[in-house]
Amino acid sequence: MSAVMAQPQQADLDVTAQTPGQADVLTPAALAFLTGLHTRFEPARQARLRARRERQAFFDAGGLPDFREDTRAIRAGDWKVAPLPKALLDRRVEITGPVDPKMVINALNSGAKVYMADFEDSTSPTWPNLIAGQRALHAAVRGTLEFTVSDTGKHYALRPFEEQAVLMVRPRGWHLDEKHVRVDGVPMSASLFDLGLFAFHNARELAALDRGPYFYLPKLQSMEEAQLWNDVLDHIERELRLPPGQIKVTVLIETLPAVFEMDEILHALRTRIAGLNCGRWDYVFSYLKTFRAHRDKVLPERAQVTMTQPFLKAYSELLIQTCHKRGAHAMGGMAAQIPISGDEAANDAALAKVRADKLREVTAGHDGTWVAHPALIPLAQQIFDERMPTPNQRHVLREDVWVTREDLIKPSLGTITRAGFEGNVEVCVRYLAAWLDGNGCVPIHWLMEDAATAEIARTQLWQWLHSDGLFLDDGTPVDFALLERAFLNLPTRLGDRSRIPGGSRINEAIGVLDRLTQADVLEDFLTLPAYARLD
Template sequence: MAVPQERLDTGSVEIHADPAGYAGILTPAALAFLARLHRRFEATRRLLLQARRERQARYDAGDLPDFRADTAAIRDGDWRVAPIPAALQDRRVEITGPVERKMIINALNSGAKVFMADFEDSSSPTFTNQLDGQLNLRDAVNGTIAFTSPEGREYRVNDKPAVLVVRPRGWHLHDRFFSVDGEAVAGALVDFGLFAFHNARALHARDRGPYFYLPKLEAMEEAALWDAVMAAAEDELQLPPGTMKATVLIETLPAAFQMHEILHALRRRAVGLNCGRWDYIFSYLKTLRGHRDRLLPERGQVQMTAPFLKAYSELLIQTCHRRGAFAMGGMAAQIPIKGDEAANEAALAKVRADKLREVQAGHDGTWVAHPALVPVAQEIFDRYMPAPNQLGVLRQDVQVTREQLLAAPNGTITRAGFDNNVEVCLRYTAAWLDGLGCVPIHHLMEDAATAEIARAQLWQWLRHADVPAGGAPAGGALEFPDHAPIDFALFDHAVAVHTHRLRDSHHPGAARADDAAALLSAMTHADQLGDFLTLPAYDQLA
């Protein structure tokens, strides 16, 4: 979809959308602040994205990620992050969700210790969604947020809300609705800049931050850029240095080899690292897309007990606790299954087992996607972690090698698994194009990360599985128990079937089924695996 022709020139920033209703957010002072951030940091952001492309080219040519030789002194050094604020000392259960008004209220009231308000993977970045989110969070910070449902039900925040942490978009995404000097502004700076300008001082006055989750980092230099951005914002907003605190999601394969370095780059403001498991699996697929011996089995079999994910999780715990930072566990994506008690209990049992594994390994907290899972996860952490955290669990027994982080697990690819990838990616993409970034599919709350796993697996399987009838893929340890031929005829048929079903359904995104199918088909048939589904999809947003 083309950029809207109407433009509002507000001093240094051009807004390529109708700003009506957002005067309280898009103030001249806020936009001037955003313009200064862009001019100061955009060149560095572009250089870092070019460095990503160059690294990926080396991986495509046969190289593999490894621990950096030039930063060994950081890994071996004796240093710790700055003291962690009292408000973040106990993070045993965190709930995540998009910046939609009712969801914000429900999340703040959920009983979780922390609410991560998400401008990133669980939000579709329409102009309205992002700016409504800024309004909603401003009202939440000011204590005035409220919502009345069409049925007349009133929603308000209780007197013990979760601590607010905000996740802006990653460095790779631009925002087509804001430009400075003819350049699109980074989505990360739009989300961070507007939120910080309007809320940082109020949060600081209450010893509540502001606090941020930082997504999709691949290198310490990208963390250093965030440190510089926050330092500049603190200076402009007259906040003490180090006021803004950050938890980094380790959700890319290259970042797993630089955890010490990322904490070091942010050491005056880092409070922890998080096992962003779904994006991490996607990054494994994307980073190793050209390596035939690194195929993963279907998504449902790639659990955190897989050796390469267990190694990543334990290395994160060891790294964080050595440096005085928190090691946060991953997402439980299950949602309640109404009307089927047995199925619901089976889903909850999976959540309990996952959280038990995390707390016994040494994690200081975990994520859930639905308020109903907060007491489930909290019961496990309360029982096995009576203290606010587990910083004393140093995991000195952990010795993780490069090959352990890179080793693909055994497993299977079935027709059902292939078909599920097509369905999930198609349905999520259609909903995203229709403005919804958090989509329930088969009793799981899917976001962009899980759709990316499905898309990347389809692309890689179709090129590298090489499955004759009943055979095994070249170079892999996978099995095909139903002798499923992995070819484009199978893919094209599955896309056609699921597009027809979605078009005739009441599922989110039904109206955009054909657009989603065209996008998924084009990206899967392309010679090169696209870096992110959301990049080409962004231009088709309403």
């Protein structure tokens, strides 16, 4: 594997793990390139993470997010983002998933317009997973990726390039380290490792194909974080001798602070941004985390927090209005349902939920949507084809939308049922056990769960248990005795552990969740303490 040689760096980079094939991607030139990224941008990353902590302390003290006064001119200005490349004009159905070879082939062959190869919420970041993902994407870019299932002999290969989905890559967020790569003893940013290594090996090849490279950027909280990404991408383009603005990105609006800075985020990335995406599950998680100390902002159980709730409807419609005003795409959220085999009625009910959700999105003005399973692509495609005959809906300006701060932060009404409480415990334990076992995308009760949905479950449990005076709808107090009973009932709910992903690590996952919910302070991310247990 080859790419443009980076200039030698003085810093000392160490790779502290070994897995087959890593020498193919971690070449001396690639390591020098990564070292340069770390040296140049790690101080700025740490400054942004400090700013996050300071902002959360303000919220914990009773403060509320709001639109910024110092950026009023950006919001009022008459400007647009750069024109979009042809490959990104029509994104009506996108599929997301992890980066193992079989998934990469199936997703690129799926018939979706875009495949988001996900190093973040649907990939457990074991060292073998990360290296295998980089190798798989390298081969996919060159059209040579193949995979054979060892026990069945079934063979998977890519369709011709013209029939493949457009590839986009999502690196891990700014808050995560890559502990296996250290520069002068300091762990490297997982964001820079994932995106930098992929760009180093593939950017020039994708540019020659007029396919980017294109990225999804996760969990941004401010325009300054967007500006940091823009600086990184400018640097990568210079180092790899790409034209300015060659790299295009879509930003997930999946944190509550970011919804108040959508214009500013678009402006910071205006030469390269293709759109914003309603990362709905992480957005709910961020709402919970932001208001963890606000007793008046407690949400009901997850099943009741749907996109028709007023605060989520306001979020999605403001995103559409903001994007279309600036000439960018407004992407809809994830349909997490998967086909239910052996129960036609239940499967029909699940598909009806998907149909209603996608109809809501296209009617509101979204330019495309996400699905988690290939079987949902035809349904989503049909709905968008019927209601969106043009490649996108950027002409739908939604000038009727008027959203205030109160609209965005007012919680939804609802209840906490025993099934909802125990369901949160089960989803979090089962997902965490699978994640610790190397699987970051887990089907649970016919929903494809990833880190975002597990975070909702974990954060809701913490907030409910640390808010005095909460009761289930049947009058039972929400307290740690209720949590203990849920843990005791879990083996019955799970049945044969050998039949579920990560079954051998269920007890470990229960211990982690118990410690996190008992803690006086909410852990920012479930994956931070869990990451120490990987490999």
